Amino acid sequence: MPNKVLILFAHPLFEKSNANGVLVRHIPDSPNITFHDLYQEYPDFDIDMKREQELLYNHNIIIWHHPMYWYSCPPLLKQWIDIVLEHGWAYGKEGFALKGKLLLQAITTGGRRENYSPTGRDGFTIPQLLEPFCQTAKVCNMHYLPPFVVHGTHSMTEEGYEKNGKLYGQVLEYLVDNTIDPGEMAGFHYFNDWFKTKNG
16 A cells, blocks of 8 residues: 655745745655645644644655754744644544654755754754654654755755755655655664665
Protein backbone atom coordinates (compact mmCIF):
# COMPACT_ATOMS: atom_id res chain seq x y z
CA MET A 1 0.00 0.00 0.00
CA PRO A 2 1.36 3.47 -0.85
CA ASN A 3 1.91 6.00 1.90
CA LYS A 4 -0.42 8.97 2.16
CA VAL A 5 1.54 12.24 2.32
CA LEU A 6 0.07 15.50 3.66
CA ILE A 7 2.01 18.69 2.82
CA LEU A 8 1.07 21.50 5.19
CA PHE A 9 2.46 24.50 3.35
CA ALA A 10 2.91 27.80 5.19
CA HIS A 11 4.37 30.83 3.41
CA PRO A 12 2.87 34.30 4.04
CA LEU A 13 4.53 35.72 0.89
CA PHE A 14 4.32 32.70 -1.40
CA GLU A 15 3.83 34.85 -4.51
CA LYS A 16 7.26 36.43 -3.93
CA SER A 17 9.17 33.22 -3.27
CA ASN A 18 10.97 31.91 -6.34
CA ALA A 19 12.35 28.90 -4.47
CA ASN A 20 9.05 27.77 -3.01
CA GLY A 21 7.24 28.43 -6.26
CA VAL A 22 9.52 25.92 -7.98
CA LEU A 23 9.32 23.40 -5.13
CA VAL A 24 5.52 23.48 -5.14
CA ARG A 25 5.41 23.20 -8.92
CA HIS A 26 7.38 19.95 -8.70
CA ILE A 27 5.01 18.29 -6.23
CA PRO A 28 3.81 15.18 -8.10
CA ASP A 29 0.19 15.03 -9.19
CA SER A 30 -0.70 11.99 -7.12
CA PRO A 31 -3.85 10.78 -5.32
CA ASN A 32 -1.53 9.89 -2.45
CA ILE A 33 -0.23 13.45 -1.93
CA THR A 34 -2.39 16.22 -0.46
CA PHE A 35 -1.11 19.79 -0.79
CA HIS A 36 -2.71 22.04 1.84
CA ASP A 37 -1.81 25.77 1.69
CA LEU A 38 -2.53 27.11 5.17
CA TYR A 39 -2.30 30.81 4.27
CA GLN A 40 -4.71 30.28 1.40
CA GLU A 41 -7.12 28.29 3.55
CA TYR A 42 -6.93 30.47 6.66
CA PRO A 43 -6.10 34.08 5.70
CA ASP A 44 -7.76 35.25 8.93
CA PHE A 45 -5.92 32.63 11.07
CA ASP A 46 -9.29 31.06 11.96
CA ILE A 47 -8.14 27.44 11.85
CA ASP A 48 -10.72 24.64 11.64
CA MET A 49 -9.29 22.27 14.22
CA LYS A 50 -11.53 19.29 13.44
CA ARG A 51 -10.92 19.56 9.70
CA GLU A 52 -7.16 19.68 10.24
CA GLN A 53 -7.27 16.73 12.64
CA GLU A 54 -9.19 14.70 10.07
CA LEU A 55 -6.54 15.48 7.45
CA LEU A 56 -3.83 14.32 9.83
CA TYR A 57 -5.75 11.17 10.68
CA ASN A 58 -6.05 10.24 6.99
CA HIS A 59 -2.33 10.56 6.19
CA ASN A 60 0.65 8.71 7.63
CA ILE A 61 3.45 11.06 6.51
CA ILE A 62 3.11 14.73 7.48
CA ILE A 63 5.31 17.45 5.96
CA TRP A 64 5.60 20.94 7.40
CA HIS A 65 6.81 22.88 4.35
CA HIS A 66 7.84 26.45 5.17
CA PRO A 67 10.61 29.02 4.96
CA MET A 68 12.85 29.52 7.98
CA TYR A 69 11.42 32.58 9.77
CA TRP A 70 13.75 33.92 12.44
CA TYR A 71 15.03 30.42 13.14
CA SER A 72 11.50 29.07 13.40
CA CYS A 73 8.34 28.82 11.30
CA PRO A 74 5.84 31.43 10.02
CA PRO A 75 3.19 32.48 12.57
CA LEU A 76 0.25 30.64 10.99
CA LEU A 77 2.03 27.29 11.22
CA LYS A 78 2.83 28.00 14.88
CA GLN A 79 -0.84 28.76 15.48
CA TRP A 80 -1.77 25.56 13.64
CA ILE A 81 0.49 23.60 16.00
CA ASP A 82 -1.00 25.32 19.05
CA ILE A 83 -4.60 24.68 18.00
CA VAL A 84 -4.61 21.39 16.09
CA LEU A 85 -2.27 19.31 18.26
CA GLU A 86 -4.86 19.17 21.01
CA HIS A 87 -4.30 17.61 24.43
CA GLY A 88 -6.18 14.34 24.68
CA TRP A 89 -6.01 13.91 20.90
CA ALA A 90 -2.40 14.41 19.83
CA TYR A 91 -0.74 13.96 23.22
CA GLY A 92 -1.47 13.27 26.87
CA LYS A 93 -2.69 10.10 28.58
CA GLU A 94 -5.37 9.51 25.94
CA GLY A 95 -3.80 11.34 23.00
CA PHE A 96 -2.59 8.78 20.50
CA ALA A 97 -4.15 9.92 17.22
CA LEU A 98 -0.74 10.61 15.65
CA LYS A 99 1.16 7.67 17.09
CA GLY A 100 3.61 6.16 14.62
CA LYS A 101 3.12 8.80 11.91
CA LEU A 102 6.21 10.34 10.30
CA LEU A 103 6.94 14.07 10.42
CA LEU A 104 9.28 15.78 7.97
CA GLN A 105 10.06 19.48 7.68
CA ALA A 106 10.81 20.89 4.23
CA ILE A 107 12.65 24.15 4.83
CA THR A 108 13.93 26.96 2.62
CA THR A 109 16.47 29.44 3.91
CA GLY A 110 18.37 32.31 2.34
CA GLY A 111 21.56 31.45 4.24
CA ARG A 112 24.13 29.04 2.88
CA ARG A 113 24.68 25.69 4.53
CA GLU A 114 28.06 26.67 5.96
CA ASN A 115 26.39 29.54 7.85
CA TYR A 116 24.50 27.03 9.98
CA SER A 117 27.32 25.55 12.04
CA PRO A 118 29.05 26.30 15.36
CA THR A 119 31.69 28.28 13.44
CA GLY A 120 29.28 29.85 10.92
CA ARG A 121 27.44 33.15 11.04
CA ASP A 122 24.32 31.66 12.60
CA GLY A 123 26.15 29.65 15.25
CA PHE A 124 23.87 26.61 15.24
CA THR A 125 23.05 23.76 12.89
CA ILE A 126 19.62 23.49 11.29
CA PRO A 127 18.73 20.40 13.40
CA GLN A 128 19.65 22.31 16.56
CA LEU A 129 17.40 25.21 15.57
CA LEU A 130 14.55 22.83 14.74
CA GLU A 131 14.78 20.96 18.05
CA PRO A 132 11.44 22.38 19.36
CA PHE A 133 9.68 20.87 16.33
CA CYS A 134 11.44 17.56 16.92
CA GLN A 135 10.33 17.59 20.55
CA THR A 136 6.76 18.42 19.49
CA ALA A 137 6.76 15.32 17.29
CA LYS A 138 8.10 13.17 20.12
CA VAL A 139 5.44 14.40 22.55
CA CYS A 140 2.83 13.44 19.94
CA ASN A 141 4.37 9.95 19.56
CA MET A 142 5.45 10.70 15.98
CA HIS A 143 8.76 9.85 14.31
CA TYR A 144 10.67 13.03 13.44
CA LEU A 145 12.81 12.68 10.32
CA PRO A 146 15.85 14.82 9.47
CA PRO A 147 14.70 17.95 7.59
CA PHE A 148 14.74 18.43 3.84
CA VAL A 149 16.56 21.77 3.46
CA VAL A 150 17.11 24.10 0.51
CA HIS A 151 19.87 26.57 1.38
CA GLY A 152 21.02 29.77 -0.30
CA THR A 153 17.72 30.71 -1.91
CA HIS A 154 18.57 34.45 -1.98
CA SER A 155 21.48 33.91 -4.34
CA MET A 156 20.26 30.85 -6.21
CA THR A 157 20.19 30.66 -9.99
CA GLU A 158 17.22 29.45 -12.03
CA GLU A 159 19.16 26.25 -12.59
CA GLY A 160 19.56 25.86 -8.83
CA TYR A 161 15.86 26.38 -8.22
CA GLU A 162 15.01 23.78 -10.84
CA LYS A 163 17.52 21.28 -9.47
CA ASN A 164 16.05 21.54 -5.96
CA GLY A 165 12.50 21.42 -7.27
CA LYS A 166 13.24 18.21 -9.13
CA LEU A 167 14.87 16.74 -6.02
CA TYR A 168 11.81 17.61 -3.91
CA GLY A 169 9.55 15.88 -6.42
CA GLN A 170 11.75 12.77 -6.30
CA VAL A 171 11.71 12.80 -2.49
CA LEU A 172 7.91 12.96 -2.45
CA GLU A 173 7.60 10.10 -4.92
CA TYR A 174 9.99 8.06 -2.79
CA LEU A 175 7.99 8.78 0.37
CA VAL A 176 4.80 7.58 -1.29
CA ASP A 177 6.24 4.39 -2.77
CA ASN A 178 8.59 3.09 -0.06
CA THR A 179 8.57 1.90 3.51
CA ILE A 180 10.40 4.54 5.52
CA ASP A 181 12.56 3.40 8.44
CA PRO A 182 13.46 6.38 10.66
CA GLY A 183 16.28 4.37 12.19
CA GLU A 184 18.09 4.37 8.85
CA MET A 185 18.44 8.14 9.08
CA ALA A 186 20.25 8.24 12.40
CA GLY A 187 23.40 10.30 12.00
CA PHE A 188 22.12 12.29 9.01
CA HIS A 189 21.54 16.00 9.64
CA TYR A 190 19.51 16.43 6.44
CA PHE A 191 17.00 14.21 4.67
CA ASN A 192 18.69 15.36 1.45
CA ASP A 193 21.93 13.63 2.46
CA TRP A 194 20.21 10.38 3.42
CA PHE A 195 18.22 10.43 0.19
CA LYS A 196 21.42 10.63 -1.85
CA THR A 197 22.50 7.29 -0.38
CA LYS A 198 19.32 5.78 -1.81
CA ASN A 199 19.56 7.50 -5.16
CA GLY A 200 23.32 8.02 -5.57
